Amino acid sequence: xxxxxxxxxxxxxxxxxxxxxxxxxxxxxxxxxxxxxxxxxxxxxxxxxxxxxxxxxxxxxxxxxxxxxxxxxxxxxxxxxxxxxxxxxxxxxxxxxxxxxxxxxxxxxxxxxxxxxxxxxxxxxxxxxxxxxxxxxxxxxxxxxxxxxxxxxxxxxxxxxxxxxxxxxxxxxxxxxxxxxxxxxxxxxxxx
Amino acid sequence: xxxxxxxxxxxxxxxxxxxxxxxxxxxxxxxxxxxxxxxxxxxxxxxxxxxxxxxxxxxxxxxxxxxxxxxxxxxxxxxxxxxxxxxxxxxxxxxxxxxxxxxxxxxxxxxxxxxxxxxxxxxxxxxxxxxxxxxxxxxxxxxxxxxxxxxxxxxxxxxxxxxxxxxxxxxxxxxxxxxxxxxxxxxxxxxxxxxxxx
Numbered sequence: 385x386x387x388x389x390x391x392x393x394x395x396x397x398x399x400x401x402x403x404x405x406x407x408x409x410x411x412x413x414x415x416x417x418x419x420x421x422x423x424x425x426x427x428x429x430x431x432x433x434x435x436x437x438x439x440x441x442x443x444x445x446x447x448x449x450x451x452x453x454x455x456x457x458x459x460x461x462x463x464x465x466x467x468x469x470x471x472x473x474x475x476x477x478x479x480x481x482x483x484x485x486x487x488x489x490x491x492x493x494x495x496x497x498x499x500x501x502x503x504x505x506x507x508x509x510x511x512x513x514x515x516x517x518x519x520x521x522x523x524x525x526x527x528x529x530x531x532x533x534x535x536x537x538x539x540x541x542x543x544x545x546x547x548x549x550x551x552x553x554x555x556x557x558x559x560x561x562x563x564x565x566x567x568x569x570x571x572x573x574x575x576x
Numbered sequence: 577x578x579x580x581x582x583x584x585x586x587x588x589x590x591x592x593x594x595x596x597x598x599x600x601x602x603x604x605x606x607x608x609x610x611x612x613x614x615x616x617x618x619x620x621x622x623x624x625x626x627x628x629x630x631x632x633x634x635x636x637x638x639x640x641x642x643x644x645x646x647x648x649x650x651x652x653x654x655x656x657x658x659x660x661x662x663x664x665x666x667x668x669x670x671x672x673x674x675x676x677x678x679x680x681x682x683x684x685x686x687x688x689x690x691x692x693x694x695x696x697x698x699x700x701x702x703x704x705x706x707x708x709x710x711x712x713x714x715x716x717x718x719x720x721x722x723x724x725x726x727x728x729x730x731x732x733x734x735x736x737x738x739x740x741x742x743x744x745x746x747x748x749x750x751x752x753x754x755x756x757x758x759x760x761x762x763x764x765x766x767x768x769x770x771x772x773x774x
Contacts, residue, residue, distance in 0.1 A: 398633045400752045405634065406702055410727065410751045417731075425692075432691040433671060435698065439591045439664030440601070442634035447661075447668040452676075459669055467657050470633030474641040475650050477627065485627065489763065494630045496762020497755055498710035499720040502703060504751050507727030509699045514732075516692035539693040546697035563694050571690020572683055 386454045387461040393419070394446050394465030402494075402501050405434070405441025408466075410504035412445060413511055421453045424515045431512070436561040442466060517543060538576055542567060579648050580655045586613060587640050587659035594636070601636050615647055636660060715765045723754050 393415055401407040409431065416422045422430070430452075434444035443463055450462025477484050484490060520536035546563050549555045570576070590608055594601040602625060609615045616624070621639075628638030637657050644656030678684050711720045730749025747753060 396752065400632060400755050402630065402632050402755070406699065406706075408634075409699075413731065414751050428692040428695055429675075429688050431699075432688070432695050433668070433675075435695070437664075437667050437671060438594060439667065440594065440634045440636040440660070443637070443661045443664045444668050447665050448672050451669050451672045456669060459665060459672075463661055463665055466634065467637045467661060470631075470637040471641050471653055471657055473631055473633065474628075474638050475645055475653055477631065478642060478645045478653075481623070481627070485623065488766070490630075492763045492766035493759040494762065495716070495766060496719060496758040496760070498630075499716040500723040500754055500758030502706045502710045503720045503723035504727050504754065505699070505706065506703050506724055507731055509696065509703055510728055511731050512692070512699065513696045516689075516696050539689060542690060542693040543696045546694050547700060550697060550701045560698050563698065564691055567690040567694030568687040569690070571686045571688065571693075574690075576686050576689035576693070 387457055389419075390450050390454055390458050390462045391465035391468075394450070394462045395468055397442075397446070398466040399469040401442070402497055405445070406505050407501050408442045408445055409508040409512075412449065413508050415449075422449060424511055426452070428512050428515055432564055436564045513543075538574060542570055542576070580652065583644050583647065583652055583656045584659035584662075587644075587656045588662050590636075590640075591660045591663040601639075605639065609643060616643060620646075715761075719758055719761055723758060726754060727751065 397408055397411040397415070401411050409427075412430075413424060413427055416424060416427055430445055430448045431441075433448060434441045437444055443466065446462040446466040447459045451459035454461065517536055517539045518534060520533050520539070521530055524531055546567060549563065586608055590601065590604055593604045605621060605625075606618070610618050610621055621643075624639045624642040625635070628635045628642070631638055637660060640656040640660045641653040644652035644654070646652075648655075675684070707720075711717055726749050730746070
């Protein structure tokens with residue numbers, strides 16, 4: 385039953401990803417590998433679409449994966465699965481909000497989880513990079529033979545330019561959607 | 577207007593107005609909830625947001641549930657959350673359906689190759705920012721390094737299935753197990769430090 389599976393897979397993502405949209409990426413990459421519902425390349429596209437459309441990124445990713453896998457009901461099932469643990473946990477915490485904020489046990493647990501969450505996102509980044517920037521099949525114009533290049537330099541260059549822009553003063557205030565749109569245009573113009 | 581439908585519509589508006597979610601959402605929540613509706617004070621909203629960040633799930637959903645619950649109980653929490661996710665569901669499905677039909681066009685493929693390179697840069701920049709606030713002292717550096725190594729092994733190394741150590745390693749490298757173990761590690765490190773000081 386695909387809808388139940390989508391619901392429970394995303395319930396798991398909602399339960400264990402801590403720190404917002406980006407934190408869902410490692411869980412989605414794990415899910416893609418286990419279920420075969422989408423490839424790592426699909427995931428990179430989904431991240432871009434989720435960042436450049438309205439709404440929380442985690443919710444957008446769930447809807448996209450669910451729709452990709454099981455149509456409209458799949459998208460609804462995945463999204464409901466994702467938000468269910470949040471609703472349950474927050475409703476419980478809301479009863480003793482103050483105690484929760486001041487609890488030393490809670491603080492200690494999150495002291496350990498926060499760096500782990502960052503590391504998981506970094507590992508997912510390595511996977512997205514290997515898809516976007518490496519192991520590209522290129523046709524050699526002279527011979528017509530197909531070769532696999534370890535690094536795909538035009539894409540590496542584009543990524544480096546965007547990264548540099550994100551750290552230059554007036555440009556870094558721009559919304560990510562601007563960079564995503566310009567990169568899409570660059571991809572079309574330079575035939576990446 | 578019924579308070580439940582007001583919650584639903586207000587959070588639907590918040591959902592439409594934010595791109596990317598998380599931190600981008602805070603200024604819009606402030607404007608809608610504190611200034612327009614007067615549903616929460618600034619201090620309450622900051623509290624909700626802080627807890628939303630360190631509890632499981634999407635930050636925006638956690639905050640919406642808090643506000644809805646405060647105004648009219650558990651059903652209010654559900655109404656606010658459903659309002660928040662409604663625009664996402666509608667918009668993403670239209671885009672996904674559109675892309676399914678045009679995914680094989682060369683223009684779309686080239687555009688996405690550019691976009692993927694951009695996503696690498698965006699995530700790298702976010703990871704560097706996150707690292708500043710989460711990897712703060714030697715124990716957190718150690719947790720960061722260990723989890724990163726195991727997660728990369730889990731992603732890239734071909735782990736033979738069947739052998740006992742293979743399944744054990746695969747289990748250890750899954751994100752869920754790594755998150756749970758890090759939480760336990762945090763508890764133990766804090767307990768050890770506390771014991772040392774006494």
